[in-house]
Amino acid sequence: AQKITQTQPGMFVQEKEAVTLDCTYDTSDQSYGLFWYKQPSSGEMIFLIYQGSYDEQNATEGRYSLNFQKARKSANLVISASQLGDSAMYFCAMRDTGGFKTIFGAGTRLFVKA
Amino acid sequence: GAVVSQHPSRVICKSGTSVKIECRSLDFQATTMFWYRQFPKQSLMLMATSNEGSKATYEQGVEKDKFLINHASLTLSTLTVTSAHPEDSSFYICSARMVSGTSGGGEQFFGPGTRLTVL
Numbered sequence: 001a002q003k004i005t006q007t008q009p010g011m012f013v014q015e016k017e018a019v020t021l022d023c024t025y026d027t028s029d030q031s032y033g034l035f036w037y038k039q040p041s042s043g044e045m046i047f048l049i050y051q052g053s054y055d056e057q058n059a060t061e062g063r064y065s066l067n068f069q070k071a072r073k074s075a076n077l078v079i080s081a082s083q084l085g086d087s088a089m090y091f092c093a094m095r096d097t098g099g100f101k102t103i104f105g106a107g108t109r110l111f112v113k114a
Numbered sequence: 115g116a117v118v119s120q121h122p123s124r125v126i127c128k129s130g131t132s133v134k135i136e137c138r139s140l141d142f143q144a145t146t147m148f149w150y151r152q153f154p155k156q157s158l159m160l161m162a163t164s165n166e167g168s169k170a171t172y173e174q175g176v177e178k179d180k181f182l183i184n185h186a187s188l189t190l191s192t193l194t195v196t197s198a199h200p201e202d203s204s205f206y207i208c209s210a211r212m213v214s215g216t217s218g219g220g221e222q223f224f225g226p227g228t229r230l231t232v233l
Contacts, residue, residue: 045224
C-alpha cells in the first residue's frame, strides 16, 4: 500500500531564510508522481511542484525546489527566501501512474517569523 | 491554469437534512473527479473517485449510501450528504483530473472546498 509520511507537524523559519519540509513515501510502484501543495487558512489547495519518479533532475519552481532522493524514498520541499505569505499548511502527496488516486501526508504547518 | 469551482462554499444545515455540493471544472473536461474530506488540522482523506457516466468508487470505510456521488457530465460532479449529522461536519474538497498534461496520470486541480456544518 502507498503511504506518505510527514514527520514535522510544525516548523518555524525566519523571514528570508530557507526551510526544508520533510516527506518520505512508500510504494511498490516503479512509476509514480510526487507533489507538494500549499493550503493557506482559506482552505484552497495550491499546487507547488511536481516530481516524476523517472525524472533525473530535481524539480524546481521559482523559490520551491524538491530534493528527490529515490533510493531513500524521500521528496523534501525546500523553500528559499521565505516570505510571510508562505505561512500555511504544506502537504506532500503521491499519485500512482494510473492517476486514479492521490494520497496525502499529514501535513506540516509552516510559520514564517518577521 | 485550469479552474475548479465548488458550490456552495459554506453551508449550515439541520441534522437529518440532505446537502448537495457541486464541483465544476470551468475550462476543461474532467473524466475523473475526486472527493476528499478534511477534518480540522488534519490531512485530506480521499472519499471516492468518480468517472463520468459510471458509478463512483468509494474508499474503504466511506458509506456510499450516505455520500451519494453523481458525475453526470465531463464538467460536473455532485456530492450529496444524505441525512446529515453533526459528525458529518467537515471541509469537503473536490478535485478534477485533466486527461492531458505533463503530471503523471494527468494534472489534477482542486476546488476551493465547501465547509459543511451540521447543527
